Amino acid sequence: MFEQIFSHIQHNYNLSPTVEVGERDSLCRFCKLNDVKFNKKRAHSFPEFLGNKSIFTVNECDECNARFSKIEKDLSNFIPPTIITRLRGKKGYRPNYIKGGSKVYGDDQFITLIQEKSSEKSSLNFSSQTFDMVKVYKAILKSLISILPDEKLKEFNTAIGWLRSNQNFESLNHFPIFWCGYRMPDVNFPIKMEIELTREISDNHIIYILYCQFNNFFIYFPFSPTSKLFFKAEQLAPKAIAENIHYEKVDCSDGITSHSYKINLPLGEPDITSREELTIEQLNNILKNRE
Structure with a gap:
């Protein structure tokens, strides 16, 4: 039996239509302790740094919201840089900092490089902040649970x-x-967030699959709340590659780690490299032609 549990598309960071999940007059869905009618904060079902402006869980208490925000920082460090994702969070487009004080980030039109000192180097190397894969996995699972009907x-x-x-x-x-x-x-x-959650019963075992698109970044997350030996996540991998999407399997048992990135940019003459803006089309050509 196949059932669609949740489906929502948000275009261009629009605040509407707003989707609210859960019952307002209830206890918190996570701790079962705190009455959510005393909440002072609005709980995003998916973190705002992923571009979520429209999906909220109304029966998540402020205490749990603060607790889970700590593990969501690891998910933030896990996702690729904005030169790929084009994700605009609560504080804008997040930069990646390069040794020496320079920084690079991307918005929906340009790749912007800001250098503290002029340099002839056209190859940029930078790493993400470290992240704990246990917390990354928990952050995605938390979002799945956040959009479940009560x-x-x-x-x-x-x-x-x-x-x-x-x-x-x-x-x-x-x-x-x-x-x-x-x-x-x-x-x-298009700048788009798309969320879909499905539920399937197979051989009396329940399997949920969370599919997410956050502009150019995608998550495909299978989870079973009931199965153990019978649940084979490998069989639930993305079936096809559409729109030139490249999927990679993430083994969350890697512990605490980080990502490294390298990009080649045509910076031009050294005296004009204090600030460079590169269009997305130019970045495409650079990455396609790299060795």
């Missing part, structure tokens, strides 16, 4: 307990993997 939450009681704990993967039902994807940035692509 009547489905009982299936996730064990998963919510694990999510709120400091435990690693030893007590998780199955091997912690998911797929992330990305595609070449292009100004012709």
Whole structure:
């Protein structure tokens, strides 16, 4: 049996239509302790740094919201730089800092490089901040649970307990993997967030699949709240590559790590490299022609 649990598309960071998940007059869906009618903050179902402006979970208390914001920082460090994703968060387009004080970031039109000192170097090397893969996995699972209708939450009681704990993967039902994807940035692509959650029952086992698009960054996350040995996530990998999306399997058992990036930019003469703006089309050509 196949069931679509949630579906929503947000275009160009629009605030409407707003989707609210959960019952306002209830206890928090995560801790079951705090009455959400006393909330002072609005809980984003997906982090705002992913571009989410329109999906909110109304029965997540302020205390749990603050707790989960700590693990969401690891997910923020995990996602690719804005020169690829074009993601605009709460504070704008997040820059990546390069040794020596320079920084590079991308918006929906340009790649911007700001250098503290003129340089003839056209090859930029930078790394993300470190992230804990346990927290990355938990942050995605938390978003999945955030968009569940209240009547489905009982299936996730064990998963919510694990999510709120400091435990690693030893007590998780199955091997912690998911797929992330990305595609070449292009100004012709619409700025879009698309979220879809499906539920399937196969051989009496429940499997949820969360599909997310955040501009040029994609997440494909299968999770079963009930299955253990019967659940084979490898069989639920993305079936096809559409729109030139490149998917990679993420093994979350890697622990604490970071990403490294290298990009070649035609900076021109040294005396004009204090600030360079490169169009997305130019970046496409650079990446396609690199060795």
